[in-house]
Amino acid sequence: MSTLQTQLKVTGLVKRFAGKTVLDGVDLSLAAGEVLCILGPNGAGKTTLISAILGLIGADGGEIELLGQSQKGTARSMALRQQCGVMMQIGSLSANLTVAEQCDLFSCYYQSGYSAKELVGLAGLESHANARFGRLSGGQKQRLLFALALAGKPKLVFLDEPTLGMDVEARRSLWQQIRQLKQQGVAVVLTTHYLEEAEQLADRVMVLHQGQFIASGSPAELKALTRYKLVQCCTALSDEALLALPGVLQLSREQGGITLHSSHAEQTVLALLTQDNKVSQLEVKQVALEQAFLQLTAPTAEHSNGTKEHAA
């Protein structure tokens, strides 16, 4: 990574709204060809972070470096805007212009970008080229906005919830396009609610919570961070006996079976089988990123480690 050019560097970014600290000393850096996924619940500050980086809002502290240039205030040079592509969450185009017209307009903004026709192709909307924006489906609108974000063949792309409102097929095809961007050496910042998206695309996942990054790593590292696995089975053992097993953090019962959250799944299983040799339907599962993420951002996250609570 270190040999690749750093395209985005944020240091100690602070943003306050009416006395409330929304970004509280955020650091991040992103290299060419890297996909960074920012996860976080609503209100975590994801959109605020992107807006501050892009100069849509002023920051109250910290430094922002875009494509090697240090940024002051909210002004972003034309040369920089030529090389950045953005897809914001609330992005609606003029409802009265057609797909082809929007692409024509956006392609003329960039000195060395895609032609209008190529943009229509990138959006995969050749068959809707003459449809007005207002008549497109939610997914088609997102595809057009994605294509427009690439209009200038950018080096750095910001995608705020890009697959919102897309069906599974459209989402997969957009993922493919994001992978292509990565291969072309484009640096991508992606925020999403779809954790599968982060697992599929991200080189690095950063979890934003109450204005701070509380975790950062590859999707696999982030999963490991949560340190526990799920042990599921049907057993005759009592709640007390199950909670007393080594490594068990939590217990829940549903439909005759039980689920144990264990920090040491192997030892838990060994002890379980020793105490009850009639255990059936035993499964040990990796925690999905979604659960890992929920655990990290849950208000009780700091306390759940080590305490044995009964969750029925």
Place this chain on the structure above:
Amino acid sequence: MSSLAIYQKEAWYDLISVWRTPGFVLPALAFPVVFYLFFGVLFSPAGSTSHAAYMLVTYSCFGIMGPAMFNFAMNIASDRAQGWLTLKRLSPMPVSAYLLAKMATSLVFAMLIILMLFSVAAIFGDVRLERSQWIGLALLLLAGTIPFAFIGLLLGLTLSDKAAPGVVNLIYLPMAFLSGLWLPVTMLPSFLQQLAWVWPSYHLSQLGLKVVAMDQGQPVLLHLAILGLTTAVLMGLCVLVFRRYTGAK
């Protein structure tokens, strides 16, 4: 692409987009013409040759104010609400291209309204003016859209897309009435006549009436100064609001 191309395309697509909004185009073009036909031509006092010419000036002012205020206020408020303006601000499009495009659209509408009203006046109202008067009046009216464009811009930058149309009407219609665009200003109650000079539309209409020698006799420079000052104040406010909007403070 040259930056000239950006200005051209931005203006062209702004015009197309507005043109495809019947709810804007029909009232903007039809109201001034219909009003003028009724109050300027059909209900002309018997034997009056000047009434149609007087009303031509005032209804033309009324006509060009509308599209300038509505186009800026409503479309900028909705572009802001929908995030379209955000996307454009992040793109390498100069803000001036966006604003000039809106101005160009307002001027195209102003031109159409002027052409229609002048035709109605000449054909049905028997208004006879020198060629220099027609041209002078048209140029004055086109230039006269500028202060109203700034009123629209100020409203578009501050109001929500839902509130914008209502607030524009609340300013546009009373201002037109109070500055004597519907009825000659001399027919208004005297305290309203005294107040008329605060409205930019009063000064624009007086300048227009000067072209046909029917104004109230104040000096041209006074009208120009007040219009210029109003425009400068509005422009300053727009810059302040825009700075706040873009976070530059």
